[in-house]
Amino acid sequence: MNKRTIYTCIILILLLFAVILVSLSVGSSGISFWEALKVIFGGAGDNTAMIIKQIRLPRIIMAVIAGAALAASGCVFQGVLKNPLADPFTLGISGGAAFGATAAFTLGFAALGSFFVPLFAFLGALISVFIVYVLSSRKRFGGDSMILSGVIISYIFSSAVMLLYAFFYSNHIQAAFMWLMGNLSVFDEQLLIYVCITVILGVAALCLSGNIINMLSLGGDKSKTLGINTEKITKIIFLTASLITASVVSLCGVIGFVGLMVPHIMRRINGADNSSLIPVSALAGAVFLPLCDTLGRMLFSPVSIPVGVITNIAGGLFFIFLLMNSKER
Amino acid sequence: MEREDKKIIEIGNISAGYRRIEILKNIGLGISRGSFAGIIGRNGAGKSTLLKVICGLLKPFSGNVVLNGKDISAHSKKDLSLEIAFMPQNIDTSMPFGVEDFIMFGRYPHMNAFKIPSKKDYEAVEEVMETAGIKDLRKRNVCELSGGEKQRVLIAQTIAQGTEILVFDEPSSHLDIGSQSDILRLLKLLNEKHNKTIIVTLHDLNAAGEFCDTLFLMDKGKIKNTGSPQEVLNYKDIEEVYKTTVIVKNNPMSGKPYVIPVTAKS
Structure with a gap:
């Protein structure tokens, strides 16, 4: 770790606290910055504490977790695939999730229970990860073939979303559309804890694999002669990053x-x-x-x-x- | 050294290629410990494919490669990475890695499970930068180096692996004559002072004649001729392989053969 990294980390951590505090105190019920601070360190009125802990805090936690997961997995995809255009979108993960969620809304599953949307979105994301995985495993997980398959899958899924809209013209579309835009105002809070655990474990694993990703970014022949099983490692890293992306996207929608x-x-x-x-x-x-x-x-x-x-x-x-x-x- | 005459790499009847296309056709050759071996030949003759087979990157259809008296398929990937270091033509340098970090990648086979560099790894990188003469590039990013500087850094990364055998695929192509000699002199230094066995593919026949002690002339997937530069760089073989008329003279300084292409008179 060089000095620059350490300074960047310190600044980002300070910013993180500042953003959380500001975010806690912004809203319609007029809670001040200092009251928000008091709640964090235990010691504010019951009413204020309740608003902050039950309404605002989950949303902020979701935002923090989702942001960390998306950025870390995007970073990993770019490093492993040696392509600056790689991200959850171009690899088709978001497209699959969007299709799953839209299906849940338009086919009426969303009305049956709130967990159907994230469930369908997660399944959609997994299907698209699976297809990209199978397509690119024939090409030995080269960066370009993976992104190409991802982009193609995204196109197919986004047409499928349009198809669902065309067939099921109804008031569900507004809800589906809001989801597609990426929304943190409504999500299933019971699932938050599971997503948190998945993301924290996943991001920690990805952070530890940084040095291996460095080797992969040198290109196939070089990394292989350094004693690395490039295909196996690419697979593991791709699946880990996909899993955390899918779990986040399925809960809070497509955030680009x-x-x-x-x-x-x-x-x-x-x-x-x-x-x-x-x-x-x-x-x-x-x-x-x-x-x-x-x-x-x-x-x-x-x-x-x-x-x-x-x-x-x-x-x-x-x-x-x-x-x-x-x-x- | 008592093993002086013993071959460090022995290749027997190799046929190899990609999918079903056979590129190397029944090749056999031996490389002596401590030699500076050059592989020459036209584009598509199979030079890079031969290097890949030597480094264990490509499994041959038939035949065997024996490294230090043991079949190459019996070495684990990790063992192999401690015996042979390879510098392919196409190392990706588009990400803005620092030069020092980039050379450290070569230490990978020596690192622990989490791949965190130890003090020994830092010392090795320092030493390698000294050898390659690139201490002044320490703070630069690899993506903004000139062609010659980049090759030096890539070579340093390859040496950092600490292996006895170093394999380079066209390390001096696309470089001006000054940078080219710099690179080849560096390889010569590694060969003579650090007792490394060097295997290199080259396009410049005169550089090959000047720096290598053994040459392998390849033609259409076969070895056309093997031996010292004087033996291999004769006008007959060169004309036959390269399909162009040449004159071979002696370099007035070193006495090594010098190949001059000439326009054929009709």
């Missing part, structure tokens, strides 16, 4: 940009060494997503904008800014 751009931005700041880049990206994602969600709640209050819309706009603009200012342009 985070998996693609956060690792890019952090690579510029931190350098490409995956052993430090993966944890730094995860932290940055954990800061970025609750920040976007808070903005979404504040900007046009009382109307709350889906976080997916904010991440795309804010992230896209920031990335254009970075490109304009980069030296090598």
Whole structure:
């Protein structure tokens, strides 16, 4: 770990606390920043504590966990596949989840129980991961063939989503559409704990595999002569990253940009060494997503904008800014 | 050294290729411990394929490769990575890794389960940077180096692996003559001062004649000729393999053969 990484981590951790506190105190019930701080350290009125603990805290935890999972898995996909365009979107995971969730809404399963949407979304994501996996295993898990199969699967699934809309023109579509935009305002809180555990274990495993991903990024022949079973390791890492993405996406919908751009931005700041880049990206994602969600709640209050819309706009603009200012342009 | 005459690598009747296309056709050759072996031949003659077979990256259809008296398929991947280091042509340098970190990747086979570098690994990287003369590149990113600098860093990464056998696939292609000699002199230094066995594919016949002590001339998946540069670089074989007219002279400084392509008179 070099100094730059350590400073970046410290700054990101401070930002994370700041964002959490601000996010806790923003809302319609007028809870001040200091009251929010008091609740965290135990010691505020019952009413305030209840609003914060039961309404706002789960949403923030979801945002932090989802941001970390998406950024870490995006970073890993880019490193393993040696392609800066790799992310949960281009690998078809989000597309599969979107199809599953849309099916749950339009076919009426969502009305039967709230856990059907995440269940269907998760299954959809797994199906698409499975297809990409089978397609690219014939090509020995080369980066390009994997992304190509992912993009193709995404296209097929997004057409399937449109097909479902066309067939089942109903009031379910509004709900399905909100889900597709990536939404943190409604999700099944009972599932939150499981997603948390999955993501924390998954991200920890990915962080530890940073040095191995470095070797993989040298390219097949070189990493093989360093004594690495490249295919097996690519498989394990791909499946781990897919699992955490699928579990997050199935709960809070398709949230774009985070998996693609956060690792890019952090690579510029931190350098490409995956052993430090993966944890730094995860932290940055954990800061970025609750920040976007808070903005979404504040900007046009009382109307709350889906976080997916904010991440795309804010992230896209920031990335254009970075490109304009980069030296090598 | 009593094992001086013993071959470090022995290849017997190898046929190899990709899918069903046979590229190497019944090749047999031996490489002596401590030699500087050059493999020359036209594009598509099978030079890179031969290197892949030697490094255990490609399983031959038939025949065997014996490394240090033991069949290569009997070595585990890890064992092999401690015996042979390979520098392919296509190492990805598009990610902005720091030069020092990048060279450290070569230490991978020596690291523990979590692949965290030890003090010994840092010392090895330091030593390798000294040998390759790239200490001044320490703080740079690999993606912004010049062609010659990049090759030096890649070679340093390969040496860092600490193996006795070093295999390079066209380490000096696309370089100017100054950088090319720099690279080959570095390989010569490794061969002479560090007792490494070097196996290298080269396109420049004159550089091959100047630096290598053994040459293997390949043609259409077979070994056309083997021996010292004086033996292999004769105009007859070269003209037959390269399908162009050449004159072979002696380099006035080293006395080694020098191949000059000429326009054939009709």
